[in-house]
Amino acid sequence: MRLAIAGMGWITPFGNGVDPVWKRLLRGDEARAEEITEQFGDQSYTVFRVPESALACIPPHPRLRRASLISRFAAAAGLEALEAAGVKPDSHSAERTALVFAISNGGVIYTKRFYRDIVGGGAQSASPLLFPETVFNAPASHLAAILGITGATYTLVSDSAAGLLAIKMAEDLMTNEALDYCLVVGAEEADWLLCDAYRRWRLLRLAPPVEPFAQIGRGMILSEGAGAVLLARDGPVVIECTHAGGYYRKRAQAEEILKRVLGDLSKTEIDFVISSANGTFIDQAECRALKRITPNAFVYTVKPALGESVGAAGLWQVIIGAQALRYSELPPLLHAGPTIPLRISASRIPMASARHTIVLSCGVNQQVAGLRLGKNS
Amino acid sequence: MARSGSGNGKSLTARVAVVGAGVVSPLGFGLSETFDSLREARDCVTRVGRFSVAGCRCKTAGQVPDERLLSKRHEGGRARRLHRASHMMIQALGEALEQEPQFKPELTVIGTTSGGMSYGEDYYRSLDRHGSLRHAPTWIANYPAQKPVIDALEAFEISAPCQVVANACASGTNAIGHAFECVRSGRYQRMLTGGYDALSELVFVGFDSLQASTPEKCRPFDQHRTGMVLGEGAAILALENLDLALKRGAHVLAEITGYGMSTDNFHLTQPDPSGVGPRRAMERALERARATANMVDYINAHGTATPFNDAAEGKAISELFDRVPVSSTKSMMGHSLGAAGAVEAVICLLALQYQFLPPNINFCAPDEDVDLNIVANEARPMALRTVLSNSFGFGGTNASIVMQKFEA
Numbered sequence: 001m002r003l004a005i006a007g008m009g010w011i012t013p014f015g016n017g018v019d020p021v022w023k024r025l026l027r028g029d030e031a032r033a034e035e036i037t038e039q040f041g042d043q044s045y046t047v048f049r050v051p052e053s054a055l056a057c058i059p060p061h062p063r064l065r066r067a068s069l070i071s072r073f074a075a076a077a078g079l080e081a082l083e084a085a086g087v088k089p090d091s092h093s094a095e096r097t098a099l100v101f102a103i104s105n106g107g108v109i110y111t112k113r114f115y116r117d118i119v120g121g122g123a124q125s126a127s128p129l130l131f132p133e134t135v136f137n138a139p140a141s142h143l144a145a146i147l148g149i150t151g152a153t154y155t156l157v158s159d160s161a162a163g164l165l166a167i168k169m170a171e172d173l174m175t176n177e178a179l180d181y182c183l184v185v186g187a188e189e190a191d192w193l194l195c196d197a198y199r200r201w202r203l204l205r206l207a208p209p210v211e212p213f214a215q216i217g218r219g220m221i222l223s224e225g226a227g228a229v230l231l232a233r234d235g236p237v238v239i240e241c242t243h244a245g246g247y248y249r250k251r252a253q254a255e256e257i258l259k260r261v262l263g264d265l266s267k268t269e270i271d272f273v274i275s276s277a278n279g280t281f282i283d284q285a286e287c288r289a290l291k292r293i294t295p296n297a298f299v300y301t302v303k304p305a306l307g308e309s310v311g312a313a314g315l316w317q318v319i320i321g322a323q324a325l326r327y328s329e330l331p332p333l334l335h336a337g338p339t340i341p342l343r344i345s346a347s348r349i350p351m352a353s354a355r356h357t358i359v360l361s362c363g364v365n366q367q368v369a370g371l372r373l374g375k376n377s
Numbered sequence: 378m379a380r381s382g383s384g385n386g387k388s389l390t391a392r393v394a395v396v397g398a399g400v401v402s403p404l405g406f407g408l409s410e411t412f413d414s415l416r417e418a419r420d421c422v423t424r425v426g427r428f429s430v431a432g433c434r435c436k437t438a439g440q441v442p443d444e445r446l447l448s449k450r451h452e453g454g455r456a457r458r459l460h461r462a463s464h465m466m467i468q469a470l471g472e473a474l475e476q477e478p479q480f481k482p483e484l485t486v487i488g489t490t491s492g493g494m495s496y497g498e499d500y501y502r503s504l505d506r507h508g509s510l511r512h513a514p515t516w517i518a519n520y521p522a523q524k525p526v527i528d529a530l531e532a533f534e535i536s537a538p539c540q541v542v543a544n545a546c547a548s549g550t551n552a553i554g555h556a557f558e559c560v561r562s563g564r565y566q567r568m569l570t571g572g573y574d575a576l577s578e579l580v581f582v583g584f585d586s587l588q589a590s591t592p593e594k595c596r597p598f599d600q601h602r603t604g605m606v607l608g609e610g611a612a613i614l615a616l617e618n619l620d621l622a623l624k625r626g627a628h629v630l631a632e633i634t635g636y637g638m639s640t641d642n643f644h645l646t647q648p649d650p651s652g653v654g655p656r657r658a659m660e661r662a663l664e665r666a667r668a669t670a671n672m673v674d675y676i677n678a679h680g681t682a683t684p685f686n687d688a689a690e691g692k693a694i695s696e697l698f699d700r701v702p703v704s705s706t707k708s709m710m711g712h713s714l715g716a717a718g719a720v721e722a723v724i725c726l727l728a729l730q731y732q733f734l735p736p737n738i739n740f741c742a743p744d745e746d747v748d749l750n751i752v753a754n755e756a757r758p759m760a761l762r763t764v765l766s767n768s769f770g771f772g773g774t775n776a777s778i779v780m781q782k783f784e785a
Contacts, residue, residue, distance in 0.1 A: 135771050
């Protein structure tokens, strides 16, 4: 079965639109860090937020009137992907389109507000308007309603491997010839509560820079936004194979699974790898696996520039891989130290003859997945 | 729906066998206790004791007793830190693997709605009270939805990757349906699937705030129904390509023959009153099973006992079927959300195995607006060959599966 990327959509701390975000990455820009505080104490954190102006691209829809940020991000990315592919959401295409949504923390802002009311004022204070937005599949439901999708709609929950697991599921769904398209969307919103939780788990640093592949992982910076890819039977970039990976029991075991995934995906020559290195313990596991299995491939990670967007991260990586294949260029890797034993570059790298890339996701909550993209010849 | 496309050149429409099953729910620990509860039409809904329900209209839920579930916690170490949901998953998977000790799945697909939510609540409350956060790393590490699945796989040294489906209350049936399609397409030979959910304050109060839950008894499809009660549990099915299962001499519990899903975009929390969403899901499942409505001998309904759900589902069933026996086993154990579809699939397995109709308890008076043949208050013996199970959820997600008695 042939599976290709027909269209993509992107909303990030750099704003919205695949090409504008791509240009800023090529320029070597880094997102602006914003400090956030909360009622619980003095501790502040920094996140990379989506600018308010980026949301202006979303057409008004009744479903989005009270919807959470995460749902708006998803709508922006999803609609852009369809438009890029020239697919108009109508009753015909909606019948033949599935939606797979990747998520990790979900609508955490409304969930926190909802539970804060319960803790503060008792059950009588709970808002029936907020509760439905706390459900993991609320963003997918809103997007399905906006696009009129009446068939398969799935929400997958995981760590930052969610996006690639969602593409794996989409590949399985697309064996059904009744489907022409599968829209895969990953989205996440950032909040103080998440920062605090990751910090207590020793995975978050208080301020940038995010230093990829450092010997000591000082932590990640959370970000937010969404990425979307519209999968079809044909397109300029092909998904050559997907790998559902596996889970690691202890952090030290992540490297073995990464090696297995990379080994299975690198049966053909790999020009570059879009890694999920984010400044945490997973970087060293990825570094060792990449050095062993794909020593000649260039390696890039977007997380020093745009942060860790967890549920959206896998889709962002796929978009970067596809863009790099289409435009034969990789963006500069930011904040990388001089002793990293991988092929990396602090400046833009021309990739004129690049044909194949691996996208690798190692989440901080035990899941690993990968896929291989190829330039459609 | 069209048939599956080619899956790596393998069989286009492999038959899908259920070769193992495990369950824990308010109805009991394991298949045997669950069957006993169904046969005796036990009401397993009790007063909630895990958190305060003082400000809620509803005070009850179907609950898995901690004294049995958490008994292994006394063994100390890692088990003590795991969430209740992990213990439920371990219990259910353990039972399924007792029947199939050598079962090696290629992929695991599990449904849930809220993962380890109560640990998230503990963390938030500690922050809010400026209390001790000594346990915060444990709460945070065990909160993610995939954690109970990984804990269960790890407990039995299964290394298969997992996908966690969160399609609200349809999650369990969606997970089973997707796993079924994966095996049917020939792309996979063996899969583990099912669902889990553990009761939490946030979700309990949430349904109460919507006035979807009832202070009275849960009476699905009754004229005087006033809402749902929540439940919890976990259930696992081991699915295998039927030919391969027979070749190695596996005991086939049943076949899954059809799966249909639909999305109705009517409202985030309310079904389209026309019943079009449930109807489409059931029609698609029957079409996939190459079955007609009159071949279905029993429907395990979603049947939450909310006025809206039962009206829409009842309308769809009565339009599509001719007086087929229907029951909602949520009347006995509450609505276990992401686990519901999986627990109810196991109930359908038991119905096929023991040839009986599971009861719809607390039923007093039929709803005059829908013409349904409710299995009222008592289990009944019945020759069953084909059964259908429904699950519908927030977001307008509707899912149905068709299961069949295995006949060699």
